[in-house]
Amino acid sequence: MEQQELVREILRLKEERRAVILAHSYQRPEVQDIADFVGDSLGLSREATRTDADVIVFCGVHFMAETAAILNPEKTVLLPDLEAGCSLAETINPEDVRAWREQHPDGIVVAYVNTSAAVKAMADICCTSANAVEVVASLPEDRPIFFVPDMFLGAHVERVTGRKLDIWLGECHVHAGIRSEDLAAQLAAHPDAEFLIHPECGCSSTCIFLRPDAKLLSTEGMVRYAAQSAAREFVVATEVGILHRLHQKAPGKRFIPVREDAICHYMKRVTLEKVYESLRDLKYVITVPEEIAVPARRALEAMLALG
Template structure:
């Protein structure tokens, strides 16, 4: 089936099955086009918590679908591909993290939402890149903090909040793929361009940025900026939605270390989702996300604390 036919069939199935399609900004354009809602982790969490749909189709990565299930335990949550993982989530195994926490018994545990449901059960707070500073700021200054799993976001938060936090040594392979040397050369060719970066990027990339923020934060910044040209240091998929929001502005993807065709950074996990897989998973209502009730109950607490903040 061609793209248009698949999109029509998916749209029809959503109506028949009372389903909602949630898609992350990093999904391919043809998925974003038919999604009921496109957003970053925080926005998708909020949407998942408020939906009245009977079935949630989550086009993102697996930890996001788990979060949707935690917030909607009575609803069916399905994913196009169960193997769409995340280097941050995969790099923080629950057994090793639990052992790690034994070294810091008097610490509050704050975890970035990019982690497994099991890691969330070991947390006091969950945060996203959109609200991490706000979450950290609600914790009393004298309280010691462990932050996981992203060391780059953690270092950024230490710099922004002045808090001395213990960090788990995890990172996002996508946001560590940017080349500083190539970025500098690109900016020299475009001296009028504003560099915007996601806080999961490495410190040397963040030092070059004129603005640092979450996926939605970058979109809002570019929309409100009087500037007309921007270099974007995050996953390349965001440019599709950004360009729709600011059709009159020039958006340039930040260059990666690898010599690929677009010279930009892409998340291979996010790109595992396709229209064909979405159609099949909605037709079969599978693969479904299953979580034990105990995990759901324990993981709800830190997520709800985040949503309340």
């Protein structure tokens, strides 16, 4: 089936199923273009709670579809490809959190949304890269905090808030692959460009040292900033899928990826063909057992309550 026909069939099935399509900013351009809403994890989490659709087709990775299912237990949540996982989420399991809790009975667990539902169920509150600083700053200062699982985002939060955190040593393989030498090369090649860098990047500290005016931002933060900035050129340090959205929201500006091969192959597993098949066959339905969903929902709602 050709792309135009696929798009027509997706739109027809979407209406027939009373469905909404949500897509992360790292998805393929054609998948972003078919979506009703494109955004980062925080925006997608909020949008999932607002929709009155019967079916949510989540064009992202597994933990994101789980989050939508947890927040919308009465809706059907579909993930077009079950193999769309996350290297960061796989770095930690519930037993790791339980072991820390046993050592810190008065501690608070902050779980980045890039975790499994089972890990979220062990947490007190969730966060995204967009609100991690706000979440940690809201917590009591006299209790230990376990931040899981991204060590680079944790270090960023620790630096900004001044709070000492216990940080799990997990990383995203894409962001960890963006090296200090990549930044240095782009700094030399584009001295007048603004630098936008995701706090999951392992080189974020180096970037701040080399370019004190660099902006550490979530994917959605990058989009908002680029749209309102007077600058015409930006170097972008995150997964390259964001470039499509940046060009859409800030037309006429130039966006240079720090690494053109900063690609999450998990994100790219979702295709238009798979979105069509997902709607046609109502596959693959993502469900979360109630004993996990209930405590995970509490942690997610505690995050969303911050605004």
